[in-house]
Amino acid sequence: MMDLIFPRSVPLACALSLVVLVVIGLVLPEWAMFLATMAFAKGMVALGVVCLMRAGLVSFGQGLYYCIGAYVSGLMATWAGVTDIFLLSFLGILASGMIAAIFGPLLATYRGIFFAILYGTLSKMTVLGGTDGLNVSAPTFLGYHPEGPALGLSLYLFTCATVVVFGGLVRIFFDSERGLIALAIRDNELRVEYLGASVRSEIAVTYVIAAIAGGIGGVISGAAIGHVDPEYAYWTTSGEFVFVAILSGYFSIRAVFLGSIVLEIVRSFSNLYFPNTWQMSLGIFLLVVILLLPNGLGSLLSRSDKSESSQ
Amino acid sequence: MSSALLLTEGVNKSFGAVTAARDVSVAVPSGAIWSLIGSNGAGKTTFVNMVTGYIKPETGRIVFDGADITGLSPRQITRLGIRRSFQIPQLCAELSVLENMLVSQSINRGQKPSLWRPGRAAEHVDEAMQVLERFRIADNRNRLMSELSAGVRKLLDIAMAISGTPRVMLLDEPTSGVAAEEKFPLMDLVMEALSASDVTVLFVEHDMDIVTRYSQRVLAFYDGEIIANDAPEDVLSDEAVQRYVTGTAK
Numbered sequence: 206m207m208d209l210i211f212p213r214s215v216p217l218a219c220a221l222s223l224v225v226l227v228v229i230g231l232v233l234p235e236w237a238m239f240l241a242t243m244a245f246a247k248g249m250v251a252l253g254v255v256c257l258m259r260a261g262l263v264s265f266g267q268g269l270y271y272c273i274g275a276y277v278s279g280l281m282a283t284w285a286g287v288t289d290i291f292l293l294s295f296l297g298i299l300a301s302g303m304i305a306a307i308f309g310p311l312l313a314t315y316r317g318i319f320f321a322i323l324y325g326t327l328s329k330m331t332v333l334g335g336t337d338g339l340n341v342s343a344p345t346f347l348g349y350h351p352e353g354p355a356l357g358l359s360l361y362l363f364t365c366a367t368v369v370v371f372g373g374l375v376r377i378f379f380d381s382e383r384g385l386i387a388l389a390i391r392d393n394e395l396r397v398e399y400l401g402a403s404v405r406s407e408i409a410v411t412y413v414i415a416a417i418a419g420g421i422g423g424v425i426s427g428a429a430i431g432h433v434d435p436e437y438a439y440w441t442t443s444g445e446f447v448f449v450a451i452l453s454g455y456f457s458i459r460a461v462f463l464g465s466i467v468l469e470i471v472r473s474f475s476n477l478y479f480p481n482t483w484q485m486s487l488g489i490f491l492l493v494v495i496l497l498l499p500n501g502l503g504s505l506l507s508r509s510d511k512s513e514s515s516q
Numbered sequence: 517m518s519s520a521l522l523l524t525e526g527v528n529k530s531f532g533a534v535t536a537a538r539d540v541s542v543a544v545p546s547g548a549i550w551s552l553i554g555s556n557g558a559g560k561t562t563f564v565n566m567v568t569g570y571i572k573p574e575t576g577r578i579v580f581d582g583a584d585i586t587g588l589s590p591r592q593i594t595r596l597g598i599r600r601s602f603q604i605p606q607l608c609a610e611l612s613v614l615e616n617m618l619v620s621q622s623i624n625r626g627q628k629p630s631l632w633r634p635g636r637a638a639e640h641v642d643e644a645m646q647v648l649e650r651f652r653i654a655d656n657r658n659r660l661m662s663e664l665s666a667g668v669r670k671l672l673d674i675a676m677a678i679s680g681t682p683r684v685m686l687l688d689e690p691t692s693g694v695a696a697e698e699k700f701p702l703m704d705l706v707m708e709a710l711s712a713s714d715v716t717v718l719f720v721e722h723d724m725d726i727v728t729r730y731s732q733r734v735l736a737f738y739d740g741e742i743i744a745n746d747a748p749e750d751v752l753s754d755e756a757v758q759r760y761v762t763g764t765a766k
Contacts, residue, residue: 377632382622385635389619392608399568399606400676401594402623410631 219373222459226365235354238361240469242429245364247271248465249422251449252375253415258455259379260411261391267446270301270416272438274423275341279433282342290344290363294424301420302413309412313405338434341427364425371421372458378414379458387411448487452494454501464502520579521546521716522567522598522684527576529562529740536562537573538740544684549707549717551727553751554737554761560720561603563737564686568600569593580684597683603692603720605673607661613672614657617644617679624680650709651675666693667702674706678713685710687719691726699723703730724752724762736761 230238250271257264274297281287281296343356344363351359378384386407389397394404427433436442445468453464471490475483498504520543529537536559544550552560565571567578569590577586585593608616618636621644622629634640648654651671656664664672670690678685690706691699703726710717721727727734727748734751736744738760744751751757758764 380634380636381631382625382629382633382635383631385615385619385622386629388611388615389608392610393606396606396608396676397619397623398589398591399594399600400620400623400679401591402629403591 215373215376218376219369222372223365223369226369227362230358230361230365233361235357238357239429240473241466242357242361242364243426244466244469245368245462246422246425246429247446247469248449248462249368249371249425250419251446251453251465252372252458252461253418253422254446254450255453255455255458255461256375256378256387256411256415256418258450259384259391260387260408261394262408262411263447264415265440265443265447267415267419268438268440268443270305270419271423271426271442271446272433272435273297273301273304274420274425275427275433275437276339276423277420278344278424278427279339279341283339288342288345289348290346290360290424290428293344293428294367294421297420297424298417301416301423305413305416306409309409309416310405312412313408338432338436341431341433343431344428360425360429364429367421367425368462371418372462375414375418376458383407383410448491452491452501454498454503456500457503457506460501460503460506467502520544521548521581522718523579524563524567525577525579527566527573527578529566529571529573535559535740537566540576540740540742542735542742542745544716544718546683546716547714548733549731550719550733550735551731551748552718552720552735552737553722553724553727553757558737558761559740560737561688562740564600564688564718564720567593568598568686597681598686599677599682599684600686601670601674601677601688601690603689605669607669607672607676609661612658612660613648613653613664613668614641614644616672616676617648620676620679621647626680647675647679648672650712652705667695667698670694670702671705675709678710678715682713682715684716684718685713687717689720689722691721691723699726700729728752 230241233241250267253270254264254267277297277300278293281293287293287296343352344360346359346363349359386397386402390404390407397404397407423437426437449461449464449468452468453460468487471487472483475486479486494501522544524540524542527537527540529535534557538559540559540563552563554560562571566573569585569588569592572587577584579585580593580596580598583596585596585598608619611619618640621640622635645654645657648657651674653668653671653675656668661669670693674687674690687706691702694702707717707730719731731748733746734744734748735742736751736754736757738756743756743760744754746754752762
């Protein structure tokens with residue numbers, strides 16, 4: 206029974222997750238579908254933070270790649286008339302990956318608070334299109350031009366497929382030799398160097414993967430909201446992704462998206478019912494999670510990385 | 517001297533007013549099992565740190581298998597086949613014994629660690645378990661570091677270091693922190709495991725019984741200098757060694 210709920214095979218788990226998400230999407234009201242789309246998009250960015258957390262790094266600059274992805278969707282539509290979400294996603298991956306490949310090796314030499322501050326500072330340098338930002342055209346899907354509720358559903362389904370495929374790839378990375386080495390770096394990077402691996406190279410690769418996750422999340426967010434502005438890159442936005450990463454822990458990929466949904470729900474309802482104190486509500490919620498589940502929501506899932514490896 | 521596998525020539529290193537290595541010259545032949553003795557601060561660990569690239573000597577050179585390795589990083593030196601274990605075992609505290617071993621083998625499998633090849637694949641686990649069994653710590657496979665005895669930590673530290681194809685193994689105080697009655701069994705186990713790898717061994721040790729029993733030759737350090745370099749019985753009967761190292765001078 207547990208194998209059916211949490212399949213060990215990554216392709217099977219992805220297929221099952223996609224089916225469940227599609228079925229849920231067919232019954233969700235429009236407002237909830239938008240909320241889920243945004244939660245998954247931001248969950249992608251938070252997944253990047255989790256990748257870095259697994260290597261022992263805290264990031265307050267993940268908003269940089271979220272912003273790059275979002276601006277790619279805005280600028281490509283404005284400058285080149287590109288609205289196809291598949292092409293925009295590819296370009297978002299390309300842009301964030303290339304920029305991360307430049308900054309990754311530099312940042313990989315820093316640790317702890319220095320990494321967090323430098324990464325955060327880097328994200329503040331990104332200001333495009335003025336402080337008002339720019340509008341993003343409605344996305345198209347391989348020539349299909351949905352409007353109204355069909356647009357929301359199409360974007361939701363695209364987001365689910367992207368989340369499932371990227372989540373599956375990240376799962377493979379987490380379980381890979383390099384994924385295992387990243388966990389060792391978190392614990393004892395001196396020993397990893399003495400075993401013959403380059404800690405800097407491992408971190409740079411993880412940084413690029415995290416950036417790509419951020420870029421995809423940004424493309425989807427930009428398309429969903431229809432507007433991008435420099436606030437995407439602000440450290441407070443990055444703080445939200447760190448919030449989700451802490452909430453979910455670094456054991457489970459499902460938990461990251463679950464954490465992102467929980468955050469969106471708590472924020473939406475707090476904003477509605479406690480408009481002046483909703484941030485405090487979020488803070489209290491996070492404190493409760495840290496106290497009761499120090500390893501995050503992921504520790505609730507029986508098939509976490511940790512428990513699987515120690516069985 | 518030229519047939520030495522590991523050679524240091526006129527190596528010097530100071531930390532402020534403290535001289536940690538003073539004109540250290542030594543030639544270690546392939547297959548040797550030598551020990552390094554000396555009181556605390558005599559320069560033994562500095563020697564190990566310089567050979568393995570953690571500390572760069574100010575002058576002099578270190579040659580391994582004919583190639584100058586002075587100034588190379590620990591990673592580069594490890595890849596050449598010079599491995600080390602640590603006085604305080606350097607393990608990954610949040611990983612299990614098996615996972616620590618898998619990390620070591622993932623890095624030393626002869627090909628670059630992969631982004632998609634599973635780190636915990638069945639065949640990799642089998643390989644890792646064989647090493648753990650060789651060191652007789654396989655029963656601890658699922659334990660975290662906080663649950664292990666000092667002896668098991670030491671053995672795991674050494675087991676991780678010999679992954680791949682080590683040619684020189686530097687053991688920094690392999691029996692320190694281990695209960696007296698466990699020292700000889702531990703060294704028997706280590707030497708048996710290392711003999712299977714055909715590796716040259718240099719070990720730092722304070723216990724003279726272990727030095728006498730396991731090493732073919734002894735390097736005695738004092739104040740950063742090698743004051744004796746000979747067979748164990750000759751070194752331990754040396755007057756300077758008795759005065760400055762063993763404290764047995766009459």
